Amino acid sequence: xxxxxxxxxxxxxxxxxxxxxxxxxxxxxxxxxxxxxxxxxxxxxxxxxxxxxxxxxxxxxxxxxxxxxxxxxxxxxxxxxxxxxxxxxxxxxxxxxxxxxxxxxxxxxxxxxxxxxxx
Amino acid sequence: xxxxxxxxxxxxxxxxxxxxxxxxxxxxxxxxxxxxxxxxxxxxxxxxxxxxxxxxxxxxxxxxxxxxxxxxxxxxxxxxxxxxxxxxxxxxxxxxxxxxxxxxxxxxxxx
Numbered sequence: 001x002x003x004x005x006x007x008x009x010x011x012x013x014x015x016x017x018x019x020x021x022x023x024x025x026x027x028x029x030x031x032x033x034x035x036x037x038x039x040x041x042x043x044x045x046x047x048x049x050x051x052x053x054x055x056x057x058x059x060x061x062x063x064x065x066x067x068x069x070x071x072x073x074x075x076x077x078x079x080x081x082x083x084x085x086x087x088x089x090x091x092x093x094x095x096x097x098x099x100x101x102x103x104x105x106x107x108x109x110x111x112x113x114x115x116x117x118x119x
Numbered sequence: 120x121x122x123x124x125x126x127x128x129x130x131x132x133x134x135x136x137x138x139x140x141x142x143x144x145x146x147x148x149x150x151x152x153x154x155x156x157x158x159x160x161x162x163x164x165x166x167x168x169x170x171x172x173x174x175x176x177x178x179x180x181x182x183x184x185x186x187x188x189x190x191x192x193x194x195x196x197x198x199x200x201x202x203x204x205x206x207x208x209x210x211x212x213x214x215x216x217x218x219x220x221x222x223x224x225x226x227x228x229x230x
Contacts, residue, residue, distance in 0.1 A: 034219065044155075044163065044208050046219035058217045094162060104212040104219075105153045105168040112162055 001025040001108055003095045008113030015085050015117070021078040021095030021110055029053075029073035032098040034106060035080050037091035037115075047093070048080065052101070062088075085117045120144040122152075122209050122222035129228040130199045138225045140192040140209030147185050152192035153210040154183055156203075157224075163208065167194060196227070204229045 007019040021033070035047040048059045048069040057069050068081040078095055092112040099107040121143040130136040140152060154167040165174055167183035170192065180200075185192045196203055209222040 036219075036221075043206075043224040044157075044210075044221040046221065049219065060218070099165075099168070103168070104151065105165060106155075106210070107165045107168075107174070109162040109164065 001097070003097065003108060003110035005093065005095045005110045005113040008093065008115045010116045010118065011085055012119050013086060013117055016081070016083045017085065017115060019080040019082065019093055019095075019113060019115070021080075023076045023078065023095075023097070026097070028071075028076040030101065032101070033069075033071060033078045034096040034098065035069060035078075036094045036096055036106075036109075037089075038094070038112075039088075039091040042091075044094075045091075049098075050078070082115070085115075087117050089115060090117050091115060120211075120213060120220065122211060122220055124207075124209060124222040124225045126223070127226040127228065129230055130196075131230050132199050132201060134199050135195060135197040136199060136227065138194045138196075138207050138209075138227070139189075140194070140222050142190050142192075142211070146187065147190045147192055148187055150211045150214065152183070152185065154181075154192075154194045155208045155210060156205045157208065158202075158205040166207075199229050201229050203227060 002024045004022045034049040050057045050069045054071045066084045070079045094112045095110040096106045123141045151169040155163040157163040171183040180198045208224045
């Protein structure tokens with residue numbers, strides 16, 4: 001089971017970035033998926049999650065209206081489209097699998113991709 | 120609701136430490152609590168799920184519990200080893216608004 005994030009980098013305030021998470025080693029289309037972020041030196045913060053079919057999503061208030069989670073169950077890939085980025089969005093973004101349907105426990109976690117919002 | 124953890128705890132090798140996670144509203148028994156370990160420079164890994172269940176591969180030195188009287192969950196690590204030095208996060212889910220809650224994290228130092 002592996003989750004590999006990509007797409008992070010340096011972006012100016014107000015800019016956009018799309019993160020991807022390539023999943024392998026399990027039946028991706030059977031699992032809810034999550035994005036969790038961690039600002040430098042800080043704790044874990046939930047960002048968004050999506051159901052296995054991709055037709056239900058939820059977001060933290062801090063990103064609602066700016067971020068969009070989506071998935072492609074053919075390509076086994078999870079996405080996070082991030083618009084109107086702010087300095088407080090600077091963080092490592094982890095892609096995480098819900099271990100078993102309905103259980104809400106998160107395993108495994110990807111290695112993370114760093115997003116830096118700065119001018 | 121919010122999950123409150125102590126900022127740091129410490130213990131000596133071979134000893135036992137307990138990390139608490141207090142739920143500020145609602146009952147701790149309402150939803151399951153998970154615990155994650157994050158070693159420096161690494162991604163989090165799960166050590167306890169559904170209050171007290173240990174995933175395969177996690178040493179039996181790790182145990183979880185909930186206490187309704189204090190409205191808290193606890194992670195207990197016995198026989199402390201230097202490799203246990205890490206940040207530990209509790210986690211739960213609010214089914215009312217479908218949000219995911221993490222505690223602020225506790226830094227465990229093995230002296």
